[in-house]
Amino acid sequence: MRSPADCGSVMVRVPGKINLALCSGPRRPDGYHDLVTVFQAVSVYDDVTAEHAPPGEISIEVTGQRASAVPIGPDNLAWRAAARLAAWAGLEHRVGVRLLIEKDIPVTGGMAGGSADAAGALLACATLWGVEIDQPALAGLGAELGADVPFCLLGGTALGVNRGDLLTPVLSRGSYHWLLALDERGLSTPTVFAKFDQLTPPGTQLMRAEEGVCDSLAKGDAELLGKALVNDLQPAAFNLRPDLAELHRCGLELGALGAVVSGSGPTVAFLCLDESAAIELSVKLSSEGRGGNLRRVHGPVPGARILG
Numbered sequence: 001m002r003s004p005a006d007c008g009s010v011m012v013r014v015p016g017k018i019n020l021a022l023c024s025g026p027r028r029p030d031g032y033h034d035l036v037t038v039f040q041a042v043s044v045y046d047d048v049t050a051e052h053a054p055p056g057e058i059s060i061e062v063t064g065q066r067a068s069a070v071p072i073g074p075d076n077l078a079w080r081a082a083a084r085l086a087a088w089a090g091l092e093h094r095v096g097v098r099l100l101i102e103k104d105i106p107v108t109g110g111m112a113g114g115s116a117d118a119a120g121a122l123l124a125c126a127t128l129w130g131v132e133i134d135q136p137a138l139a140g141l142g143a144e145l146g147a148d149v150p151f152c153l154l155g156g157t158a159l160g161v162n163r164g165d166l167l168t169p170v171l172s173r174g175s176y177h178w179l180l181a182l183d184e185r186g187l188s189t190p191t192v193f194a195k196f197d198q199l200t201p202p203g204t205q206l207m208r209a210e211e212g213v214c215d216s217l218a219k220g221d222a223e224l225l226g227k228a229l230v231n232d233l234q235p236a237a238f239n240l241r242p243d244l245a246e247l248h249r250c251g252l253e254l255g256a257l258g259a260v261v262s263g264s265g266p267t268v269a270f271l272c273l274d275e276s277a278a279i280e281l282s283v284k285l286s287s288e289g290r291g292g293n294l295r296r297v298h299g300p301v302p303g304a305r306i307l308g
């Protein structure tokens, strides 16, 4: 890491994610669910800039889409990330930070936007303050903040177990083209997990179903991947928002190779053969009146990285 004297500010770019497979067990005593998930980082990014502030001060400013829906105090995971890192380094009374978050990852969209900001804040603050911390320790702090934070630091394609926070990189050939259907209304992750609990018969155990996804990625076969996409939270998201089920069906009928709700939703990700197929699908969905807020992305892309 650079020394604090080297830089007046540090900007970090962090990607959002799609879950290509998300298999969930029942609720654990700590309120979380055991997951087996395959993450892919995709080309939609938040930029987190850290600037020195008076010792003990942490402030946040958010710009970009739906910025007003993002908290700017200790409820913001990025705020907590800065505070946690300062405490870890024993610097609480010696450092401060002003965090500027430029949001492009959908807010409460099931794409780890809040976790991405926490990952960005950890890396930006560590660099700004000259904190000596290695990647595993940074990921450990990230996991304390939120289950998806370690993946936002790592990026690429990875298998996540436990709460989704224990990661192993997954072999993935080629690049995958997605059309994302974004939804302004957002869906709360705890609400979707609660609906999942309600819909799951008692005694149901975690059923791993990620093998098809991992095989298709190893082969670099988008058509196979389209058929293998799986998300145990999808029925819960559809139950809460039946319009998402309609959208999902419509995208498949119009030629997507596969479709899946990303994480807890409401973003629906349509897999396409290539960029022109993604453009074609977006035109068709729009002409069916379902083109509200469509976004083309590709993955995998790298995790949190310092831009300058």
Ligand code: C5P
Residues within 6 Å of the ligand: 031, 032, 033, 034, 035, 115, 145, 146, 147, 148, 162, 163, 164, 189, 190, 193
């Ligand atoms: O860890 P994070 O803050 O991202 O999780 C948000 C919420 O999602 C948790 O409070 C919990 O309700 C739910 N969750 C879960 N099991 C997981 C991950 C998240 O129940 N493995």
